[in-house]
Amino acid sequence: MGILSALTEDPWVAESGWTLAQATKAKFPEAGPFHQALKARVEQYFQDSGRPARDLPAMYAKTVALLGWFAASYAFLVFVADGVGSALLGCVSLGLAMAGIGFSVQHDANHGGYSERRAVNRLLALTLDVLGASSYVWSWKHNIFHHSHPNVAGLDADINIQPFCRVAPSQPLHRAHRFQHFYIWGLYGLLAVKWQFIDDFKDMLSGRVGLQKMPRPTGRKLAEALIGKLFFFGWALVLPAFFHPLWKVVLCHALTSFILGLTLASVFQLAHCVEEAAFPEVPEGGEAFTREWAAHQVETTVDFARGNRLVCWYLGGLNFQVVHHLFPRVCHLHYPALSGIIEKTCLEHGVRYRSQDSVRAALGSHVRWLKRMGQPLAVEAM
Numbered sequence: 091m092g093i094l095s096a097l098t099e100d101p102w103v104a105e106s107g108w109t110l111a112q113a114t115k116a117k118f119p120e121a122g123p124f125h126q127a128l129k130a131r132v133e134q135y136f137q138d139s140g141r142p143a144r145d146l147p148a149m150y151a152k153t154v155a156l157l158g159w160f161a162a163s164y165a166f167l168v169f170v171a172d173g174v175g176s177a178l179l180g181c182v183s184l185g186l187a188m189a190g191i192g193f194s195v196q197h198d199a200n201h202g203g204y205s206e207r208r209a210v211n212r213l214l215a216l217t218l219d220v221l222g223a224s225s226y227v228w229s230w231k232h233n234i235f236h237h238s239h240p241n242v243a244g245l246d247a248d249i250n251i252q253p254f255c256r257v258a259p260s261q262p263l264h265r266a267h268r269f270q271h272f273y274i275w276g277l278y279g280l281l282a283v284k285w286q287f288i289d290d291f292k293d294m295l296s297g298r299v300g301l302q303k304m305p306r307p308t309g310r311k312l313a314e315a316l317i318g319k320l321f322f323f324g325w326a327l328v329l330p331a332f333f334h335p336l337w338k339v340v341l342c343h344a345l346t347s348f349i350l351g352l353t354l355a356s357v358f359q360l361a362h363c364v365e366e367a368a369f370p371e372v373p374e375g376g377e378a379f380t381r382e383w384a385a386h387q388v389e390t391t392v393d394f395a396r397g398n399r400l401v402c403w404y405l406g407g408l409n410f411q412v413v414h415h416l417f418p419r420v421c422h423l424h425y426p427a428l429s430g431i432i433e434k435t436c437l438e439h440g441v442r443y444r445s446q447d448s449v450r451a452a453l454g455s456h457v458r459w460l461k462r463m464g465q466p467l468a469v470e471a472m
């Protein structure tokens with residue numbers, strides 16, 4: 091398998107027995123000179139640097155650091171914290187550590203971008219199950235339904251917050267949406283707990299993620315998903331209940347999950363649901379999109395805070411989502427170096443590349459987009 095294989099070589103779709111055409115209706119025009127140039131230059135970067143695309147020692151060290159942060163936060167919360175202040179600190183630290191594992195470890199591994207070895211990717215993909223969300227459901231929801239066609243309403247599961255919020259121009263507007271830039275943060279906070287307790291079970295039983303079909307897990311995949319859930323409920327709720335009253339355990343779990351959900355959702359939304367991103371619609375009559383796949387990925391995605399090393403470390407390169415969407419099977423530690431190459435190639439080929447200077451600027455753009463999508467004017471102007 092080539093080091094730069096993109097979506098069509100997604101490691102888990104191939105295993106499911108489904109073809110990509112079965113998984114998604116999207117059709118794109120043939121790759122043109124833009125995508126060819128991108129691939130050639132990124133290949134050249136790997137040749138010149140002599141670094142492998144995956145299995146970077148720094149990534150293994152980062153994984154140990156994040157898992158250590160997670161374990162230390164959990165031990166502190168369950169065995170050390172003895173007051174409201176220390177419990178709050180433990181919940182915040184645990185929620186942020188879980189989000190960090192989600193951004194960096196499970197995300198790379200689920201895309202097959204962590205290691206050359208399938209078993210290593212699979213093992214580290216299961217860190218998501220440890221966090222309470224099924225890596226099986228995620229790989230369909232994220233790798234296929236989001237990555238195949240970001241920002242396309244009806245196909246991208248990540249922008250489907252209907253009927254509560256309207257984040258794409260083609261989604262129906264309700265009166266309450268005018269306040270969505272206030273209340274959406276509460277919904278983001280519920281994301282993790284919803285995955286943990288409702289969505290994964292519902293999706294696996296129905297064989298659907300939102301409006302799209304996925305194969306129901308069977309055999310080893312089903313066993314992994316169910317054992318993952320049991321393990322998660324065990325460490326998150328059962329074990330702490332031996333040491334603390336149940337109401338305290340539930341309260342701490344709710345707060346930790348809220349921080350986790352809010353952090354995850356906000357970061358993923360900052361790259362797509364902003365003023366600078368495009369929102370193409372599904373072409374009529376089974377036609378192909380007008381833009382080729384690579385240009386679609388760039389124009390529906392916006393980078394942010396590329397110069398902030400701390401943000402880059404913690405977000406697992408998700409502030410460089412343009413690189414991630416073009417080369418999801420490359421370890422995220424390469425993203426800062428690849429970003430400049432991609433920006434230059436976009437400029438030369440007339441493809442619109444966008445980046446925000448800071449997290450604050452990206453947040454501002456997200457809020458302005460939510461306000462705009464919540465107003466009737468946005469419908470009339472279409």
Ligand SMILES: [Zn+2]
Nearest residue numbers: 201232414418
């Ligand atoms: Zn991804």
